[in-house]
Amino acid sequence: MSFFKKLKEKFTTQTDSVTEKFKEGLAKTRDSFVGQMNELFAQYRSVDEEFFEELEEILIGADVGVSTVLELIDELKDEVKLRNIKDSTEIAPVISEKLAEKLDKSGEDTELNIQKDGMTVILFVGVNGVGKTTTIGKVAHFFKEQDKTVVMAAGDTFRAGAIEQLEVWGERVGVDVVKQQAGSDPAAVMYDAIQSARAKQADILLCDTAGRLQNKVNLMKELEKVKRVISRELPEAPHEVLLVLDATTGQNALSQAKTFQETTDVSGIVLTKLDGTARGGIVLAIRNELDIPVKLVGLGEGIEDLQQFDAEQFVYGLFKELVEEDTGAGEEDEESR
Amino acid sequence: MAFEGLAERLQATFDKMKGRGKVSEADVKEMMREVRLALLEADVNFKVVKKFVNDVKERAVGQEVMKSLTPGQQVIKVVNEELTKLMGEEQSKIALAQKPPTVVMMVGLQGAGKTTTTGKLANFLRKKNNRKPLMAAADIYRPAAIDQLETLGKQLSMPVFSLGDQVNPVDIATGAVNQAKEEHHDYVLIDTAGRLHVDEDLMGELQRIKEAVQPDEILLVVDAMTGQDAVNVAESFNEQLDLTGIVLTKLDGDTRGGAALSVKAVTGTPIKFAGMGEKIDQLEPFHPERMASRILGMGDVLSLIEKAQTNVDEERAKELEKKMRTAELTFDDFLEQLEQVRNMGPLDELLAMIPGANKKALKNVQVDESQIGRVEAIVRSMTSHEKQQPSVINASRKRRIAKGSGTSIQDVNRLLKQFEDMKKMMKQMTNMQGKKKGKGGFQLPFM
Numbered sequence: 001m002s003f004f005k006k007l008k009e010k011f012t013t014q015t016d017s018v019t020e021k022f023k024e025g026l027a028k029t030r031d032s033f034v035g036q037m038n039e040l041f042a043q044y045r046s047v048d049e050e051f052f053e054e055l056e057e058i059l060i061g062a063d064v065g066v067s068t069v070l071e072l073i074d075e076l077k078d079e080v081k082l083r084n085i086k087d088s089t090e091i092a093p094v095i096s097e098k099l100a101e102k103l104d105k106s107g108e109d110t111e112l113n114i115q116k117d118g119m120t121v122i123l124f125v126g127v128n129g130v131g132k133t134t135t136i137g138k139v140a141h142f143f144k145e146q147d148k149t150v151v152m153a154a155g156d157t158f159r160a161g162a163i164e165q166l167e168v169w170g171e172r173v174g175v176d177v178v179k180q181q182a183g184s185d186p187a188a189v190m191y192d193a194i195q196s197a198r199a200k201q202a203d204i205l206l207c208d209t210a211g212r213l214q215n216k217v218n219l220m221k222e223l224e225k226v227k228r229v230i231s232r233e234l235p236e237a238p239h240e241v242l243l244v245l246d247a248t249t250g251q252n253a254l255s256q257a258k259t260f261q262e263t264t265d266v267s268g269i270v271l272t273k274l275d276g277t278a279r280g281g282i283v284l285a286i287r288n289e290l291d292i293p294v295k296l297v298g299l300g301e302g303i304e305d306l307q308q309f310d311a312e313q314f315v316y317g318l319f320k321e322l323v324e325e326d327t328g329a330g331e332e333d334e335e336s337r
Numbered sequence: 338m339a340f341e342g343l344a345e346r347l348q349a350t351f352d353k354m355k356g357r358g359k360v361s362e363a364d365v366k367e368m369m370r371e372v373r374l375a376l377l378e379a380d381v382n383f384k385v386v387k388k389f390v391n392d393v394k395e396r397a398v399g400q401e402v403m404k405s406l407t408p409g410q411q412v413i414k415v416v417n418e419e420l421t422k423l424m425g426e427e428q429s430k431i432a433l434a435q436k437p438p439t440v441v442m443m444v445g446l447q448g449a450g451k452t453t454t455t456g457k458l459a460n461f462l463r464k465k466n467n468r469k470p471l472m473a474a475a476d477i478y479r480p481a482a483i484d485q486l487e488t489l490g491k492q493l494s495m496p497v498f499s500l501g502d503q504v505n506p507v508d509i510a511t512g513a514v515n516q517a518k519e520e521h522h523d524y525v526l527i528d529t530a531g532r533l534h535v536d537e538d539l540m541g542e543l544q545r546i547k548e549a550v551q552p553d554e555i556l557l558v559v560d561a562m563t564g565q566d567a568v569n570v571a572e573s574f575n576e577q578l579d580l581t582g583i584v585l586t587k588l589d590g591d592t593r594g595g596a597a598l599s600v601k602a603v604t605g606t607p608i609k610f611a612g613m614g615e616k617i618d619q620l621e622p623f624h625p626e627r628m629a630s631r632i633l634g635m636g637d638v639l640s641l642i643e644k645a646q647t648n649v650d651e652e653r654a655k656e657l658e659k660k661m662r663t664a665e666l667t668f669d670d671f672l673e674q675l676e677q678v679r680n681m682g683p684l685d686e687l688l689a690m691i692p693g694a695n696k697k698a699l700k701n702v703q704v705d706e707s708q709i710g711r712v713e714a715i716v717r718s719m720t721s722h723e724k725q726q727p728s729v730i731n732a733s734r735k736r737r738i739a740k741g742s743g744t745s746i747q748d749v750n751r752l753l754k755q756f757e758d759m760k761k762m763m764k765q766m767t768n769m770q771g772k773k774k775g776k777g778g779f780q781l782p783f784m
Binding site: 057060061062063066127128129130131137158159160161162164165167168169172182213214215216246248249250251252253255273275282 | 374377378379380382383384387446447448449450452453456479480481482483484485486487488489492533560562563564565566567570587589590591592595596615
């Protein structure tokens with residue numbers, strides 16, 4: 001089980017705040033998930049059809065999604081045959097290994113594409129109510145902390161109060177907001193924002209957009225136009241198109257990701273509200289079925305709780321108990337608390 | 338393979354069974370697996386699914402399905418019936434207090450759509466129930482949440498009670514109820530801040546608001562796209578607040594909305610409203626029986642039938658049918674038909690409701706409403722003689738029609754040709770039906 005040993009060594013030697021954030025933010029997911037797994041192993045001594053059916057349910061219950069789960073179960077069944085596993089305790093490490101494999105696509109770039117010279121434009125897209133505006137406020141804070149000049153563009157001209165909401169964030173973080181009146185053309189707001197950010201020699205321009213359901217063709221076309229206007233004004237831009245997804249969303253998250261990718265060429269995902277859900281499994285489904293890296297995760301309501309996604313951190317946060325049991329260090333850990 | 342409807346899923350199973358005389362118990366088991374997967378894919382909670390499938394299985398293994406000649410149809414029928422039973426069979430209305438004002442509290446997670454729904458509900462109450470509601474802005478946490486409600490109030494020209502964001506939400510709620518009494522409002526809608534069901538402090542705040550204003554209705558606002566966690570959220574809000582109803586939002590998306598079933602199953606409280614779009618008037622009373630077929634991916638058959646019934650004059654339809662059969666169709670009939678279809682609402686919405694017309698196929702069908710407008714313009718530019726007898730339309734008439742409708746002669750030609758084709762097709766169809774009665778023609782799967 002070298003994978004877990006490696007993970008464990010990495011994270012027990014460094015108890016930095018990021019690891020803590022991941023551990024805390026994922027506490028709910030982990031508690032329910034590990035609890036269920038332990039119950040499963042206690043209930044089924046041998047690995048049979050029923051065992052797999054139960055496992056299937058646990059995974060689906062974590063919003064991993066039917067097709068990813070079926071795929072995983074098939075792989076596990078093969079593995080069981082191959083290694084001639086009969087006892088349920090023997091399969092435990094195999095399960096976590098497989099899950100980790102699916103989460104941790106090596107070589108994937110979860111870093112934000114930030115320009116060394118000149119302005120970086122980040123466009124935020126997503127359905128209604130996922131937390132786009134809040135995310136932008138937090139991202140603005142993140143860059144502000146690094147002494148960057150940040151400008152925000154109030155591109156949600158549709159929802160009542162959206163511009164005001166971004167303005168409050170602007171004041172809170174100390175960042176300028178470019179806006180027009182409610183109801184105006186969002187593409188025009190972007191045009192203004194780019195001019196204004198240029199004049200201010202800003203490093204980062206964060207563009208808010210109105211939430212839209214992915215099956216609304218006209219609204220998706222509007223988004224295309226917004227992106228087009230940005231690219232016209234600044235040929236390389238937007239450097240990042242971040243799709244904001246709500247972690248409590250079920251299988252529709254996949255449909256959202258697919259459609260938004262088709263229209264705006266999404267470069268990364270921001271997964272919000274991960275702390276509130278016992279699920280988080282949608283991360284697995286997204287990473288398994290789509291080729292879009294998760295770049296940021298929202299692990300709490302605080303302004304600092306938006307973190308860069310780290311697959312290893314995520315796996316550790318999720319399987320902490322399993323990892324520690326697996327490497328035989330679980331008890332020690334209990335005592336030291 | 339995601340988001341296949343139950344009908345499609347079962348089709349595959351039936352194909353395997355084809356050629357065999359009867360259905361075995363193993364076949365039923367296989368079918369139940371498909372039912373289970375379809376529900377899980379629709380985001381129905383797995384615990385709810387488990388119980389549901391067991392109930393259906395009992396009925397299915399019994400007489401009904403095994404002896405039936407059309408087991409597929411039977412399975413879907415049983416599933417649909419059980420699902421409808423679970424969703425609640427009847428529409429449920431919003432409470433009305435004996436002594437006004439009726440106090441309604443809106444609660445839910447962040448981003449579910451509470452503020453928007455509050456505005457929509459106020460509009461609904463005024464428009465449909467002829468009431469005079471007061472909205473109260475008690476979300477003091479999210480930046481500009483109060484602005485949002487106030488903007489909605491302005492749009493609707495309806496009053497919004499607010500004390501700014503430095504006042505305790507409990508005081509805001511009581512203040513609103515008092516003002517409503519003074520100003521004789523018959524409803525008070527309290528918009529509360531979004532919160533996690535596990536956040537003890539904030540859940541405590543809701544309990545204090547409840548205590549203070551004794552609401553007649555506590556509505557949990559749930560995003561229809563919510564996944565498996567919907568169960569925990571609903572359970573927890575219900576335990577702490579004793580919900581009286583649920584509002585399902587964002588149902589105009591392409592989610593199957595299994596959360597509806599989960600939430601109903603664990604709380605036992607009825608779903609009262611559904612948010613169907615971004616516009617302020619797009620809140621509808623929830624129809625539980627229709628939700629069943631949506632979750633199963635069978636199209637909203639009932640809604641379609643109802644829409645057609647209210648909008649199509651039956652006698653005219655019969656007359657038209659006769660004309661179709663005899664292929665005596667004129668442009669007058671065509672125009673009438675066009676209008677009736679139009680009255681039913683946006684075409685793509687209509688198409689999506691047809692069973693069998695699944696999302697995959699529809700994705701590439703972009704219904705261009707302006708195209709229809711152009712066709713209409715052409716027909717309207719014809720004289721009544723031309724409409725009755727399209728054969729008289731010669732080159733000079735075509736030129737006039739094109740000019741009159743702002744189109745080109747090619748457009749006119751295309752329409753005339755399509756019209757002729759349509760007539761021909763109808764003739765063929767009626768001939769076909771005449772020869773082998775009942776069989777052939779259009780048949781929907783399992784119907």
